[in-house]
């Protein structure tokens with residue numbers, strides 16, 4: 001296979017506890033630590049391993065979003081991607097628009113494999129990979145926990161509710177990653193320095209002929225309803241008593 | 251007038267309970283009874299089961315060898331073809347629905363609303379973002395069909411009703427050949443299903459090993475409960491992946507949830523926010539799980555569990 005494309009979304013770091021703005025207009029993200037969506041990091045790690053096994057020639061990372069996405073692309077380059085494409089955009093993008101933009105890039109690059117995260121940990125939509133596969137009219141293998149490529153096909157183990165499902169797909173295809181696919185490597189300082197020399201190309205949404213305007217209207221944000229304060233019991237007798245009082249244990 | 255299509259989930263023999271939950275979501279859309287689409291091969295029994303769920307107006311059975319396995323690439327063209335006649339298309343927010351419905355939405359060229367947790371109006375829904383830490387209200391404009399996945403834990407399963415007709419439906423779209431099913435490996439035995447069980451006994455890294463999980467299985471069997479786990483317990487290989495509860499595992503709403511040796515990371519808590527009663531046992535009194543637990547006990551799970559069993563008699 002020649003080329004693997006990996007999407008890197010810039011999101012609030014998974015360790016940061018976000019807060020909903022008091023007026024319900026959104027989530028306060030200013031000044032928060034931003035990172036590569038964890039599932040996307042796994043996607044990139046997988047692509048790099050395939051290339052390192054000699055089964056692909058090039059790994060290209062793509063990020064769509066504000067100027068600052070270049071930080072996440074630099075992380076991707078430091079991890080080992082060969083080059084990066086940034087599609088600048090300020091404001092919200094729905095997964096369908098992202099899928100259309102990716103379709104433009106994937107066709108332009110003639111990608112053999114696209115690896116994306118199974119969901120972004122901000123909007124938690126879990127749609128983009130499936131949508132890209134549909135628009136591209138190619139196979140999808142979502143929630144992957146194992147990926148083996150051989151020439152023109154890939155064998156993917158998927159984490160599904162019933163267990164582990166194995167499917168085989170023809171390439172090109174879209175794979176989305178689950179957490180157990182791999183453990184991403186740490187970036188070393190010399191790699192960060194080297195990555196500074198790697199190119200980041202900028203491609204406009206307009207040049208891909210995509211309308212980025214969201215169609216769904218987000219009317220309101222609210223924090224989740226707090227749970228009632230619980231009680232601490234000091235031993236198993238009290239525990240069983242409280243459970244019986246609540247009628248949850250026969 | 252709204253017209254709702256619900257995509258049934260099943261394993262070839264039985265309807266998944268998530269379908270009845272979708273139908274109770276559909277009942278809130280101010281539409282008439284919903285059409286239920288069963289895609290499968292030799293799935294007449296499933297169709298008959300679907301025909302007896304309250305809220306179903308009619309069951310459409312698309313029976314083809316290509317639909318023998320729930321592969322999104324095979325099913326999506328057929329679903330998209332049928333969907334054009336409806337104002338709403340719903341599927342459960344299980345791995346089946348999450349895999350399939352975005353592919354359908356893209357074929358229709360419309361956005362999807364993921365994980366509907368409440369219906370605020372026929373085109374207005376609440377859904378979780380940021381691992382459930384920000385709930386958003388979204389509205390689908392009038393000129394678009396509503397394509398949405400329904401969060402299992404947020405809707406009670408619709409009950410049984412008199413059977414409605416089952417009709418055969420044949421899509422004109424031909425299924426692609428680029429995707430092939432190989433096998434399903436399932437670690438589960440005949441224990442209650444994690445997503446529908448009344449009680450769940452969950453273990454985390456604190457359980458320590460696959461062997462030690464036997465203690466939890468024994469308690470679960472005593473209580474007729476399902477067994478769940480944190481990601482750390484799954485990653486460590488104590489239990490199979492399908493037991494993971496949380497943002498990236500299963501989102502569940504049992505009447506009672508026991509967390510043994512689970513610290514309470516936000517990604518885990520997302521999966522249990524809708525549980526009736528959360529019981530936490532952890533030897534660290536500062537563990538964040540105690541902030542959400544209804545009943546907390548600081549203690550060693552290996553002492554606490556046998557004591558619970560003794561008191562169960």
Ligand SMILES: Cc1cc2nc3c(=O)[nH]c(=O)nc-3n(C[C@H](O)[C@H](O)[C@H](O)COP(=O)(O)OP(=O)(O)OC[C@H]3O[C@@H](n4cnc5c(N)ncnc54)[C@H](O)[C@@H]3O)c2cc1C
Pocket residue numbers: 014038039121179453454455456457479480481482483494495496497498499500510511512513514515516517518521531532533534537549550551552
């Ligand atoms: C993108 C992303 C998605 C994630 N999705 C999920 C998800 O879906 N589900 C999930 O669970 N996690 C998820 N995680 C992982 C999550 O952040 C935590 O790492 C994980 O939940 C921790 O599991 P744990 O509580 O079992 O382990 P730990 O945090 O290590 O906690 C173990 C606990 O056991 C207690 N303990 C130890 N021994 C005993 C004993 N003998 N008796 C009583 N208590 C004892 C300790 O005090 C400790 O509190 C995700 C992480 C990321 C980055």
